Amino acid sequence: MNKDYYILAIETSCDETAAAIIKNGREIITNTVASQIESHKRFGGVVPEIASRHHVEQITLVLEKTITDAKMSWDEIDAIAVTEGPGLVGALIIGVNAAKAIAFAKGKPLIPVHHIAGHIYANQLEQEFEFPLLALIVSGGHTELVLMRAHGEYEVIGETLDDAAGEAFDKIARVLELPYPGGPRIDKLAKEGAESIDFPRAWLEKGSYNFSFSGLKSSVINYIHNKNQKNEEIIPKDIAASFQASVVDVLTEKTYHAAIEYKVKQVIVAGGVAANSGLRNSLKERFLSSNIPLFIPPISLCTDNAAMIGAAAGFLYEKEVFAPWDLNANPSLILK
Amino acid sequence: MKTLVIDTSTNILGVAILNDTELIGQKVTKVNQDHSSRLMPAIVELMKDINIKPENLEKIIVGEGPGSYTGIRIGVTVAKSLAWALDIPVVGVSSLESLAYQAKLRDGLVCTFFDARRENVFAGIYRVANGKVTSVKQDANVSFLNLAENLISLNEEVILLSPDIKKFEDLMSEELKTLAIIPETPFHISNPSNLALIGLDKDIADLHQLTPEYLRLAEAEANWLKAKEKGSD
Numbered sequence: 384m385n386k387d388y389y390i391l392a393i394e395t396s397c398d399e400t401a402a403a404i405i406k407n408g409r410e411i412i413t414n415t416v417a418s419q420i421e422s423h424k425r426f427g428g429v430v431p432e433i434a435s436r437h438h439v440e441q442i443t444l445v446l447e448k449t450i451t452d453a454k455m456s457w458d459e460i461d462a463i464a465v466t467e468g469p470g471l472v473g474a475l476i477i478g479v480n481a482a483k484a485i486a487f488a489k490g491k492p493l494i495p496v497h498h499i500a501g502h503i504y505a506n507q508l509e510q511e512f513e514f515p516l517l518a519l520i521v522s523g524g525h526t527e528l529v530l531m532r533a534h535g536e537y538e539v540i541g542e543t544l545d546d547a548a549g550e551a552f553d554k555i556a557r558v559l560e561l562p563y564p565g566g567p568r569i570d571k572l573a574k575e576g577a578e579s580i581d582f583p584r585a586w587l588e589k590g591s592y593n594f595s596f597s598g599l600k601s602s603v604i605n606y607i608h609n610k611n612q613k614n615e616e617i618i619p620k621d622i623a624a625s626f627q628a629s630v631v632d633v634l635t636e637k638t639y640h641a642a643i644e645y646k647v648k649q650v651i652v653a654g655g656v657a658a659n660s661g662l663r664n665s666l667k668e669r670f671l672s673s674n675i676p677l678f679i680p681p682i683s684l685c686t687d688n689a690a691m692i693g694a695a696a697g698f699l700y701e702k703e704v705f706a707p708w709d710l711n712a713n714p715s716l717i718l719k
Numbered sequence: 720m721k722t723l724v725i726d727t728s729t730n731i732l733g734v735a736i737l738n739d740t741e742l743i744g745q746k747v748t749k750v751n752q753d754h755s756s757r758l759m760p761a762i763v764e765l766m767k768d769i770n771i772k773p774e775n776l777e778k779i780i781v782g783e784g785p786g787s788y789t790g791i792r793i794g795v796t797v798a799k800s801l802a803w804a805l806d807i808p809v810v811g812v813s814s815l816e817s818l819a820y821q822a823k824l825r826d827g828l829v830c831t832f833f834d835a836r837r838e839n840v841f842a843g844i845y846r847v848a849n850g851k852v853t854s855v856k857q858d859a860n861v862s863f864l865n866l867a868e869n870l871i872s873l874n875e876e877v878i879l880l881s882p883d884i885k886k887f888e889d890l891m892s893e894e895l896k897t898l899a900i901i902p903e904t905p906f907h908i909s910n911p912s913n914l915a916l917i918g919l920d921k922d923i924a925d926l927h928q929l930t931p932e933y934l935r936l937a938e939a940e941a942n943w944l945k946a947k948e949k950g951s952d
């Protein structure tokens with residue numbers, strides 16, 4: 384493409400109502416995120432019906448701020464992109480229908496984007512991709528190792544067999560009675576604690592790039608239960624540090640070995656759990672001595688946002704992958 | 720004034736375009752609840768058919784509920800997104816009031832209701848007099864029996880209208896006896912043009928403030944409030 388192009392992107396797959404304008408799939412012009420976290424806190428997790436209600440209330444406000452901040456006219460917008468899935472169906476529906484309405488009103492093509500592709504392409508806002516590329520996606524809903532040999536080509540070489548990494552963090556935070564959202568709390572507590580408890584690491588069969596966190600979760604719960612029964616003191620910060628170390632070890636080692644085996648030119652990390660400082664440090668250390676460059680986007684681009692959707696839409700825009708007006712939310716959309 | 724009307728509050732999907740109160744075209748289907756994929760194609764096809772472009776639209780009127788939560792969210796989201804992008808006004812209208820307009824030709828009581836599950840209905844009671852429709856009892860989420868009692872206490876013949884009439888017809892006749900007037904099925908399907916008759920006179924809502932009329936808290940929120948009340952006792 385010789386001409387610059389601008390995409391207005393919308394993301395409503397979970398509990399953030401977000402919109403962004405992205406230039407050439409690589410540069411953020413504006414990026415707006417209205418988080419609902421304060422509202423869901425009282426329930427200890429995201430309530431789908433409440434998330435959907437907030438999205439309807441927020442959607443045009445977020446869009447207005449995005450366009451106003453960009454100081455752009457509609458003529459300069461080339462396409463509308465939206466998260467098609469996966470995610471909460473009622474939440475996705477709001478973004479999809481808003482995107483369709485706006486694309487129709489303004490005569491713009493509509494680009495459907497996979498949420499995980501979005502997380503991967505958040506990295507393209509920082510540097511160019513070089514293939515083959517390995518992406519570790521870790522969030523509340525996903526734990527996947529994805530191999531990319533070209534733009535838009537995804538091969539899932541490993542995934543979780545049970546809980547997602549972020550889900551494990553949330554569950555252990557609940558056991559430790561930490562307020563929602565639990566991930567950042569565990570991370571903070573882990574910094575103060577010692578890795579003194581030997582929780583299991585689920586390596587699975589040799590050469591497997593799959594993950595499993597349910598055994599670890601049970602092990603932590605059993606440990607606390609036993610301590611309680613024996614009336615022994617529980618040290619939450621040590622539990623947090625030991626639990627986090629177990630998760631981080633497995634994520635780091637599997638990512639490293641996959642990177643070597645597939646001879647990748649880049650490793651990128653994406654998703655909400657990529658904000659975890661333990662994981663960031665461990666990965667940086669592991670890849671330091673290798674000659675494979677590791678990229679982790681800034682924390683604001685790790686959590687859900689629309690900038691990443693606009694980045695992933697860039698390549699689709701160039702290839703003219705446009706959706707018809709009957710585009711629907713697909714809560715279990717597969718990355719391929 | 721060219722107005723687009725949208726109603727997706729029940730399993731009926733209705734869109735219409737009017738010039739003031741004169742209908743230019745409409746599309747009504749009652750197939751399933753897949754409004755999310757079907758609403759935009761319905762709008763696009765209707766506008767193409769009658770040769771109206773998005774930029775020709777001057778106003779949007781939407782059925783704001785009550786009804787299916789997902790359904791009214793889709794209608795309201797599309798209505799306010801279109802209105803925002805086209806920079807035109809948008810108005811929300813009660814989906815129950817619009818259904819009451821089906822009985823506008825005869826003076827008397829009209830009760831409109833949608834199935835709200837668990838023996839509940841979203842219901843409104845209206846009176847037609849001298850060609851005007853006024854509210855007798857505000858739209859509310861009530862138990863079916865509660866609604867029947869209300870109607871019996873009014874002790875007057877009442878026209879019952881509901882897209883879910885099949886489910887409630889026998890029960891209603893049993894409760895209301897000769898007071899119940901239940902017309903044939905087509906009358907229970909709201910004509911989207913009704914919304915325009917109501918909405919053309921209604922004050923313009925602040926686009927960003929327009930939200931669905933759920934008439935009911937989300938279950939998690941209701942439970943949370945209950946627990947909080949208990950805690951403060």
Ligand SMILES: [Zn+2]
Nearest residue numbers: 498522654687
């Ligand atoms: Zn995400």
